[in-house]
Amino acid sequence: MFxxxxxxxxxxxxxxxxxxxxxxxxxxxxxxxRWFEIHAENYMGQxxxxxxxxxxLADRFPVSVHGVGLSIGGEAPLDQDxxxxxxxxxxxxxxxxxxEHLAWSTHGGSYFNDLLPLPYTARTLARVCDHIDxxxxxxxxxxxxxNPSSYLAFAESEMSEPEFLTExxxxxxxxxxxxxxxxxxxxxxxHTDPRSYIDAIPAAAVGEIHLGGHDEDQDEVGQPLLIxxxxxxxxxxxxxxLDHLLSRTGPRPLLIEWDNDVPDWPVLxxxxxxxxxxxxxxxx
Amino acid sequence: MTGVTxxxxxxxxxxxxxxxxxxxxxxxxxxxSRRFNVYRNNVAVGLTEALESAFPVIRKLxxxxxxxxxxxxxxxxxxxxxxxxxxxxxxxxxxxxxxEPVRHLPYLPDMARLELAMRDSYHAGDADPIxxxxxxxxxxxxxxxxxxxxxxxxxxxxxxxxxxxxWVHNTDPARPPVAKGAEDVxxxxxxxxxxxxxxxxxxxxxxxxxxxxASISGAMAEGGDELDMGALLxxxxxxxxxxxxx
Numbered sequence: 001m002f003x004x005x006x007x008x009x010x011x012x013x014x015x016x017x018x019x020x021x022x023x024x025x026x027x028x029x030x031x032x033x034r035w036f037e038i039h040a041e042n043y044m045g046q047x048x049x050x051x052x053x054x055x056x057l058a059d060r061f062p063v064s065v066h067g068v069g070l071s072i073g074g075e076a077p078l079d080q081d082x083x084x085x086x087x088x089x090x091x092x093x094x095x096x097x098x099x100e101h102l103a104w105s106t107h108g109g110s111y112f113n114d115l116l117p118l119p120y121t122a123r124t125l126a127r128v129c130d131h132i133d134x135x136x137x138x139x140x141x142x143x144x145x146x147n148p149s150s151y152l153a154f155a156e157s158e159m160s161e162p163e164f165l166t167e168x169x170x171x172x173x174x175x176x177x178x179x180x181x182x183x184x185x186x187x188x189x190x191h192t193d194p195r196s197y198i199d200a201i202p203a204a205a206v207g208e209i210h211l212g213g214h215d216e217d218q219d220e221v222g223q224p225l226l227i228x229x230x231x232x233x234x235x236x237x238x239x240x241x242l243d244h245l246l247s248r249t250g251p252r253p254l255l256i257e258w259d260n261d262v263p264d265w266p267v268l269x270x271x272x273x274x275x276x277x278x279x280x281x282x283x284x
Numbered sequence: 285m286t287g288v289t290x291x292x293x294x295x296x297x298x299x300x301x302x303x304x305x306x307x308x309x310x311x312x313x314x315x316x317s318r319r320f321n322v323y324r325n326n327v328a329v330g331l332t333e334a335l336e337s338a339f340p341v342i343r344k345l346x347x348x349x350x351x352x353x354x355x356x357x358x359x360x361x362x363x364x365x366x367x368x369x370x371x372x373x374x375x376x377x378x379x380x381x382x383x384e385p386v387r388h389l390p391y392l393p394d395m396a397r398l399e400l401a402m403r404d405s406y407h408a409g410d411a412d413p414i415x416x417x418x419x420x421x422x423x424x425x426x427x428x429x430x431x432x433x434x435x436x437x438x439x440x441x442x443x444x445x446x447x448x449x450x451w452v453h454n455t456d457p458a459r460p461p462v463a464k465g466a467e468d469v470x471x472x473x474x475x476x477x478x479x480x481x482x483x484x485x486x487x488x489x490x491x492x493x494x495x496x497x498a499s500i501s502g503a504m505a506e507g508g509d510e511l512d513m514g515a516l517l518x519x520x521x522x523x524x525x526x527x528x529x530x
Contacts, residue, residue: 041367041368041369042369042370044368044370045370045406045407045408046407046408046409046410046436047407047408047409047410047436047437048406048407048408048410048437048473048476049406049476049477050407051410052410052476068367069366069367069368070367071367074290075289075290076290079366079367081366082366082367085368104290105367106367107290107291107293107294108291108294109365110294110363110364110365111363111364111365111366111367112294112297112327112331112363112364113327113330113331113334113364113367113369114323114326114327114330116290116293116297116323117323119287119288121287151316151319151320151322151323152308152309152310152316152319152320153308153309153310153311153316154287154288154307154308154309155287155307155308155309156287156288156307189311189319190311191311219310219318219319220317220318221310221312223310223311225318225319225322227322
């Protein structure tokens with residue numbers, strides 16, 4: 001019901017998170033990268049270099065817009081000004097996909113610039129679904145919702161994260177952006193099984209996959225504590241988990257996220273090449 | 285059970301002295317205090333980095349460690365009010381005015397205003413400049429009655445401190461340290477990168493009048509006898525700062 005847009009679709013191929021320092025390298029030789037994702041909030045100015053680069057990218061590649069600031073899990077009503085800024089951005093260039101997070105980041109008029117966790121209860125489920133309904137109606141398109149990385153659990157939670165996400169997709173019609181690194185990070189941190197998580201999500205709803213690097217730390221009792229840092233290559237167990245996911249979903253748009261200590265283009269392109277090889281093996 | 289409210293979570297997020305709310309656990313069921321610190325750290329680091337990238341000259345003037353400590357106080361008192369981080373830090377000038385440890389650096393608030401204006405300019409809307417010969421093509425009579433529309437990226441800032449000189453010296457150490465005294469700065473954006481240009485006082489008065497919608501003759505009267513019109517118009521044209529004659 002939201003598919004009236006003539007925009008391009010994301011290909012079932014490797015993409016990367018766009019960084020302005022890679023602009024010239026991408027225009028001269030983007031291979032093997034076939035599409036790009038931008039963080040919506042970095043392109044909400046009126047003009048200048050960010051908007052010019054976005055137009056140049058969107059002229060050449062399918063572009064995915066990934067929001068980090070909508071606070072879909074917030075107790076407060078959705079920020080209508082922010083929703084309008086998103087609508088403006090999505091009208092500015094052809095956009096193949098819009099995604100946001102299962103998290104909150106705004107409360108009492110303050111924005112915390114981080115993806116904060118939610119308990120999985122009937123009450124938060126109703127709230128998240130109501131917010132997603134509003135987003136899809138306002139933007140006139142189906143959105144994808146990304147699973148968070150978790151560092152702690154809520155005693156009040158009544159269901160697992162896959163159960164929560166499954167119910168959200170069923171009630172709102174939204175798709176999932178499955179971040180495999182987040183699945184792995186959460187599983188290690190909360191002592192759950194990442195493969196069971198993958199087995200429990202509705203495979204047909206997965207419209208995009210994220211891969212990124214994490215840091216390793218410890219909690220106060222010496223248990224491993226993984227931090228979703230997006231600052232290094234994708235870890236080997238995460239690649240293995242990707243294989244398991246792709247065996248369920250088949251090829252999907254697959255994005256490498258590298259947001260901190262961003263490497264030169266050839267390093268990022270090599271990581272994307274590995275992702276592309278995995279996809280081609282699955283497609284064969 | 286009532287559970288953890290986002291108000292409780294927020295209070296502990298912004299203050300390490302507020303205990304972590306009950307109801308959040310690690311895998312063995314014990315309270316997740318250190319794990320909660322991941323969120324505290326993410327928020328503090330993320331907002332501090334946003335301030336560092338917005339105020340590189342302030343950071344250089346006060347030093348990295350001092351800036352980080354100051355950012356920690358600022359972000360707790362003034363968390364962002366919007367998810368658009370390109371707007372974060374707009375209250376730093378007034379914060380610096382009242383911040384006791386920098387009382388001996390009275391020019392810092394104006395430097396913060398200059399850095400905010402540079403960032404505003406960077407994100408401002410686009411507009412095509414007039415052709416350089418368009419002004420010369422006006423008849424003398426039409427010229428004095430004409431009004432000029434400046435590009436959306438143009439900013440004018442006046443300070444009783446030599447903020448332009450301090451900015452230049454701290455972004456290019458090869459350029460000499462500054463004279464004392466008030467300075468007027470015009471920010472232009474010829475292509476994508478804003479440039480701070482030092483203006484004479486008469487030139488700043490002229491530009492301010494033009495921004496208010498005065499005619500060229502009206503703005504010239506504001507500029508006074510010492511205004512070097514030729515030099516100012518050449519600067520505005522070279523920097524693609526005039527977008528319409530009306």
